[in-house]
Structures are given as structure tokens and as C-alpha cells.
Amino acid sequence: MAPEGNARPRSVGAVKPQTLHFSEPLKFKSGMVLDAYDLVYETYGKLNAAKSNAVLVCHALNAAHHVAGYYADAPDNVGWWDNMIGPGKPVDTEKFFVVGVNNVGGCFGSTGPKSVNPATGKPYGSSFPVVTVEDWVNAQARLADRLGIGSFAAVMGGSLGAMQALQWTIGYPDRIRNSVVVAAAPKLSAQNIAFNEVARQAITTDPDFHGGDYYGHGVVPRRGLRLARMIGHITYLSDDAMMEKFGRALRSDSIGFHFDVDFEIESYLRHQGDKFSEYFDANTYLLITRALDYFDPAAEHGDDLSKALAAARARFLVVSFTSDWRFAPPRSREIVKALLDNRCDVSYAEIDAPHGHDAFLLDDPRYHALVRAYFDGMFERL
Amino acid sequence: MTGHEQDALSGRSDFQAIAAWVRPDSAVLDLGCGDGVLLKYLRQTRSARGYGIDIDDANVLACVKNGVNVIQSDLERGLAGFDAGSFDCVILSQTLQAVRHTEEIVLDMLRVGREAIVSFPNFGRWDLRLQIALGGRMPMSPELPYQWYNTPNVHLFTIADFESFCAGHGIRVLERIVLHHGRPVTTLVNFFGSLAVYRIQKAA
Numbered sequence: 197m198a199p200e201g202n203a204r205p206r207s208v209g210a211v212k213p214q215t216l217h218f219s220e221p222l223k224f225k226s227g228m229v230l231d232a233y234d235l236v237y238e239t240y241g242k243l244n245a246a247k248s249n250a251v252l253v254c255h256a257l258n259a260a261h262h263v264a265g266y267y268a269d270a271p272d273n274v275g276w277w278d279n280m281i282g283p284g285k286p287v288d289t290e291k292f293f294v295v296g297v298n299n300v301g302g303c304f305g306s307t308g309p310k311s312v313n314p315a316t317g318k319p320y321g322s323s324f325p326v327v328t329v330e331d332w333v334n335a336q337a338r339l340a341d342r343l344g345i346g347s348f349a350a351v352m353g354g355s356l357g358a359m360q361a362l363q364w365t366i367g368y369p370d371r372i373r374n375s376v377v378v379a380a381a382p383k384l385s386a387q388n389i390a391f392n393e394v395a396r397q398a399i400t401t402d403p404d405f406h407g408g409d410y411y412g413h414g415v416v417p418r419r420g421l422r423l424a425r426m427i428g429h430i431t432y433l434s435d436d437a438m439m440e441k442f443g444r445a446l447r448s449d450s451i452g453f454h455f456d457v458d459f460e461i462e463s464y465l466r467h468q469g470d471k472f473s474e475y476f477d478a479n480t481y482l483l484i485t486r487a488l489d490y491f492d493p494a495a496e497h498g499d500d501l502s503k504a505l506a507a508a509r510a511r512f513l514v515v516s517f518t519s520d521w522r523f524a525p526p527r528s529r530e531i532v533k534a535l536l537d538n539r540c541d542v543s544y545a546e547i548d549a550p551h552g553h554d555a556f557l558l559d560d561p562r563y564h565a566l567v568r569a570y571f572d573g574m575f576e577r578l
Numbered sequence: 579m580t581g582h583e584q585d586a587l588s589g590r591s592d593f594q595a596i597a598a599w600v601r602p603d604s605a606v607l608d609l610g611c612g613d614g615v616l617l618k619y620l621r622q623t624r625s626a627r628g629y630g631i632d633i634d635d636a637n638v639l640a641c642v643k644n645g646v647n648v649i650q651s652d653l654e655r656g657l658a659g660f661d662a663g664s665f666d667c668v669i670l671s672q673t674l675q676a677v678r679h680t681e682e683i684v685l686d687m688l689r690v691g692r693e694a695i696v697s698f699p700n701f702g703r704w705d706l707r708l709q710i711a712l713g714g715r716m717p718m719s720p721e722l723p724y725q726w727y728n729t730p731n732v733h734l735f736t737i738a739d740f741e742s743f744c745a746g747h748g749i750r751v752l753e754r755i756v757l758h759h760g761r762p763v764t765t766l767v768n769f770f771g772s773l774a775v776y777r778i779q780k781a782a
Contacts (some may be wrong), residue, residue: 332772531657532649539605539627544649545638562635569642 199296208240208289211265211275213305216342221375222300222335225479228325232314235339236305237261237297238270238564241289243345248578249503250345251279251292252336254353254360257428258476258482260304263296264289279559286568292349293525301327301483308433309479310411327483329356329491337371349574352376355523356484362531365508366493368441374574375510376567379556380518382501382534383492387507388522390433392485395424399478408479416496417478420471424481429468434519434552486572501530511541518548519554543570591760592671592697593619595775598623599695599753605698607691609653609683610673610719614646621646654679660690669695672721672773675731675743681747688749688780697775702736702754702768737768744778753777 215236223232238261238264243250254262255276264275264282281287281294298306301324309324325331340348351364351372356378364372381388399405402420406413430438442461457463497503512535516528525546547563549555555563581594592618600606602624608617614637620626625633630641632650641648651659668691670683675698677683685692697722709717714728724731735743739757744751756763756771763771 324721529659536629536664537661539646542629542649543633543638543642543647544651545642546650548635562639565639566642569639573642573645 198529206282206284207274207278207413210238210268211238212267213238213261215305215528216339216568217559218335218338218342220338220553221302222331222338224331226326230300230325231284233300233307233335234305234311234543235300235307235335237295237339238263238265238275238472239296239343240264240294240466243293247344249292249575250340250343250348251294252340252348252351253281253294253296254332254351254357255296255299256337256357257481258472258489259357260298260302261296261306262304262378264270265284274408274441279557280564280567283336287352287571288575292571295339295345295545297339299327299332299337301325301480301487303480308477309322309408310477319411321411321479324479324491327487329359329363331365332366333360333472336360336364336503337368339372343424346538347373350374350571351378352378352529353576354378355380355553355577356488356491359488360404363491363507363561365510365512366504369507369509370508374513374570375508376467376513376515376570377513377531378515378530379517379523379528379553380514380531381495381523382530384489385527389489391427391522392489394425396482396485397429399482401446402478405478409481410478418473420468421476421478421481423541424478425472426465426474427470429452431522432553433575434521434550436535437551437554440550446470455490501534505534505538505540506534506538511574512543513567514542514544515556515566516544516546517551517553517563518546519550520553520555522553546577586733590616590630590671591757592773592775595622595755596669596695596697597623599643599777600626600667600669601713603627605664606667606669607631607660607665608640608669608671609657610670610676612645612649614644614648616669616671617641617646618644628782632675653677653683654683656692657686661691663692663693667691667693671695671697672699673696675701675733675735678732680733681743683746684743684749690779693752693777695775695777695781696731696740697773698735698740699731700737700768700771700774704739704759704769705774719772737771737774740774740776744776748781750779751776752779 198463213236217234219232245342259276263277283290298304301308309320313320315317351361353361357414358377361375361377365375399420402417404415404418445460451458493504494501514528532544549560606626608627611632614630617628620641629649633652638648638650640770668687698747706717756767757773
């Protein structure tokens with residue numbers, strides 16, 4: 197039954213995704229070109245007359261354009277950052293016009309590997325261009341053009357989404373006034389790339405992968421996706437958070453002396469893996485982890501992040517979480533240091549939260565109060 | 579300026595002295611910046627480009643509310659992330675007496691800043707001396723309003739102590755203002771002053 201009235205207070209309510217078709221070719225960093233593509237997006241709140249109150253929310257690995265609210269026909273499908281965005285929430289949709297977009301290469305409606313290539317009549321599959329954060333941001337800028345948004349009041353995101361918020365300040369310094377960079381890193385460490393590689397290997401060695409062209413075989417590399425998700429999930433939580441949530445609790449009264457599920461944590465991981473493998477496209481997973489690996493704005497500037505950010509004009513809010521070992525606070529401090537070198541306006545908070553990388557999705561009151569205060573200040577300057 | 583800010587400034591009589599020493603448009607780092615009111619004042623009066631450092635969650639939030647740049651960081655771990663000479667001026671306003679690694683912090687300030695401004699409550703003022711000499715109890719004053727058991731001030735010191743510290747650490751005193759109730763004190767400063775403000779530099 198659809199929720200009514202105040203059943204979901206402070207939600208943007210029922211939302212509908214929209215799709216825009218782009219017929220101007222998109223040239224990727226790799227040199228490959230997509231002649232035409234669709235982007236699916238959602239918006240919340242109203243664009244003001246001056247078109248100065250738009251906020252772009254960039255998604256990370258497994259999310260998409262459905263950032264806030266719910267679908268009328270699927271009331272349990274609540275946006276992934278619904279605790280952050282809505283009327284009266286830290287990013288207040290009564291003040292800001294918020295845009296969520298599924299990035300190109302995604303699997304939730306925007307053109308991606310599972311979309312049909314008009315040239316062949318078959319899904320792109322393995323032929324889909326390898327995407328980078330820069331490519332995504334270029335596509336987002338075109339979406340902004342079509343929505344009549346000259347410059348965003350803010351671009352925000354967590355994790356990989358934060359990398360996009362950072363890239364905006366480099367690629368389009370005149371089109372972003374604030375960059376909200378949460379649980380980020382200026383580039384992945386070897387350990388981070390290693391985790392991604394294990395996830396990719398799980399997918400590509402699944403017999404149902406078929407070199408990425410599994411669509412025609414009527415199968416999906418479900419086992420690989422499942423494993424990839426399980427690995428990822430472990431790294432998004434802290435040791436303490438996992439111990440707190442699951443401990444060594446057993447599914448039954450005693451250990452079973454077998455290799456099936458004994459511990460709650462096993463059951464949880466399997467459940468997460470199963471769920472994920474049902475809705476996520478394996479090729480998109482490969483692409484997105486690669487985009488993470490390749491993001492390194494300093495690389496073109498002699499590994500000098502300060503030089504990479506020399507063009508940035510935006511104000512920044514950078515937030516990290518103490519227990520996040522996948523994108524640990526020192527990585528955020530590298531970004532802050534580079535911004536200080538460039539005398540950019542920046543505030544940095546290190547939230548003492550126990551939940552690991554996933555903390556950026558949770559509603560820690562200190563974190564949310566900070567984002568709220570930052571957006572309130574932004575609103576006063578609109 | 580709002581009434582609230584006016585109150586905050588009048589409560590911190592060192593702010594105007596500090597502002598007078600901050601050159602227009604300079605880059606300023608304020609260590610232990612609290613709610614960021616000094617930085618806001620320096621931006622308004624000196625168009626300073628300022629950043630605060632504070633460890634406390636509530637202070638970080640207050641700075642963001644005040645529209646002031648703040649970096650959440652523990653002063654006690656030093657300024658390792660900051661390059662030498664990267665700021666025109668590093669300020670430590672009424673915080674030196676509350677840090678544990680006093681020596682390291684002052685030297686690090688002078689590494690990161692081309693100059694530094696330090697203010698602190700003078701423990702050498704006569705009425706404080708009297709309280710301990712005659713009353714036999716740890717002194718309290720408007721600048722030092724805490725009981726011995728709840729004070730954040732772990733290193734209380736006097737103007738004479740600080741000047742001896744500077745002399746012993748190759749630190750040049752460029753300027754000094756000593757205040758009591760917000761008014762300059764010019765004679766027997768260590769006896770009559772309750773708040774001292776110094777502009778210092780590493781000796782060449």
C-alpha cells in the first residue's frame with residue numbers, strides 16, 4: 197500500500213525518473229565515442245528563477261539517480277540518500293533543486309553495457325567504452341545544459357560520488373560554486389585497487405560471463421557478482437561495526453561441522469550478494485570499479501594534487517569518517533592540503549563514527565548537522 | 579556585526595590587538611579557533627583569507643555556521659600537514675596555556691607562518707600572586723575562570739616566563755601588547771597585565 201499523508205514525514209514523496217536523449221556524440225577519455233546516449237535522472241524541489249539553487253548528487257558504486265523519495269508503485273524503494281535530501285533535511289529541497297543522475301555506463305536506465313547498441317541491434321556488452329570519472333562529469337555537464345543549469349550551487353557525493361564532486365571543480369571550475377566531498381580519496385591506493393581487482397576477477401572468471409557478452413546467452417554471471425558484492429561489503433564496514441552487528445552469532449543453536457551457513461555474518465553476506473546479483477549488471481560493476489581505479493587527477497600534473505586543483509574556484513566541504521579504512525581520513529586530508537595550497541575556501545571535518553566507509557550513508561547527527569549548516573550558508577549566498 | 583559577535587569580541591580583548599597586526603589580504607591560520615569569530619572578524623576588518631584549526635566537533639560546526647573555513651585536527655599532533663612558510667601569520671589566541679606540547683607548537687607555528695601571534699592570560703599579575711601567596715589557593719580571574727580540578731589550562735605561565743622561553747628558543751619578539759580589562763598596560767606589565775599579546779618571528 198502506498199504511504200499517505202505524514203506516513204513518511206520530510207520525504208520528497210513519490211518521485212518519477214525522467215530520461216533525456218543526447219544525440220551529440222560523447223567522446224570518452226579512452227578515445228572511444230558513443231554516438232548517442234540516454235541519461236535517466238530525478239529532480240526534487242524547484243529550480244529558482246535565477247537558476248542558482250541547483251545541487252547535483254553523484255552516486256557511488258551501486259546506487260543511481262534514485263537519491264530521495266520513493267516510487268508510487270514501489271513505496272519501499274526509497275532513495276539511497278533520502279536521510280540527507282528532502283524537505284527540512286540537511287540538503288533542504290524547499291530551498292534547493294536537487295538532481296540525481298544515473299551515470300553513463302550504468303544499469304538503471306542510462307545507456308550502459310546492457311543497453312542495445314543501435315549499430316548492431318545487440319547489447320553493447322564488452323564493447324561498451326571504459327568510462328572514467330571525467331567522462332561522467334562531462335555527461336553530467338550536458339545534462340545540466342539541457343536542464344538550463346549554468347552553474348551548480350553544489351555538486352556533492354560520497355566515495356566515488358565525491359570523486360565526481362572533486363572532478364567538477366577541475367573540469368568545470370566556473371560551473372560549480374560548492375563541492376561537497378564526503379568519504380573521498382584523491383586516488384585509490386594499491387590496496388583499494390587490489391580489492392577491486394578481486395571483485396572483477398570474481399565476475400570475469402564466472403563461466404556465465406562469456407567475455408562480457410552474456411546477454412545473448414540468457415545468463416548473468418551471478419556467482420561472480422555475488423562474490424564481488426560480498427568482498428565490497430566487507431570493506432565498507434569497519435571491523436568493530438561488523439563485530440557489533442553480528443559478533444559470532446550463529447544461525448542455529450550450535451556449529452554444524454559443515455561449510456554451509458553457520459554464522460550470522462555468512463548469512464548476511466550471502467543475502468546481500470544474492471540481492472545485488474539480481475539487480476546489478478556485471479559489466480557495469482566492472483566499469484565502475486575501473487573508473488575508481490583510474491581516477492587520479494594529479495597524474496597529469498606530475499603527481500602534484502595541488503597543481504591538479506589549481507583551477508578550482510569552488511568552496512569545499514570535505515568530510516571523512518574515523519573508522520573508514522577504505523577511504524581513510526588521511527586520504528581526505530591530502531585533498532584538504534591541496535586545497536589549502538591553492539588557498540581555496542575549505543572546511544574539513546573528521547567524524548568520529550564507528551561504521552566504516554558506509555558511514556557516509558548513515559544519519560550521524562554531527563555529520564548531518566555539519567552538512568545542514570554548510571548548505572544553510574550556501575543558501576544565504578545564493 | 580551582530581550583537582552576539584560584538585559580545586564575543588568584547589569578551590576577547592586580544593582580538594583587536596591581533597587584527598591590528600594582521601596585514602590586509604594575508605593568509606592566516608588560527609590554531610584552536612573555537613567558533614571562528616576571530617577569523618570572521620579578520621575577514622571583515624582585514625580581508626584576511628583565514629583557516630581555523632580545532633579538534634572539537636561543536637567548534638567545527640560553529641565555524642561552518644559562521645561561514646569560516648575550519649580544518650578539524652588535533653593541535654597536539656602538530657602542523658605536520660602544513661608546509662613551511664605557507665601562511666603569512668599563524669595565530670594562537672588564548673590557547674597556549676591549554677596545550678600539552680607547548681614548545682613544539684610554538685616552534686611549529688613559526689615554521690608554518692612567516693610570523694606568529696600568541697596571546698595568553700598572564701599568571702604573573704599581582705592579584706593572582708596574592709591569591710596564592712596569601713589565600714593559599716589556586717588563583718581565579720576573569721581570564722582564568724576555572725577551578726584547579728576542571729581547568730583546561732595545563733601550562734600556566736607569566737609574561738616573564740614567555741619572554742625567557744622566546745630568548746631561549748631563538749624567537750624574536752616583534753611587538754608586544756599587554757592588557758588589563760581591555761586597556762593597554764605599559765608599566766610593570768608582568769605585575770599589572772592580565773592578558774599578553776605577542777607578535778613573534780623565528781630569529782634569522
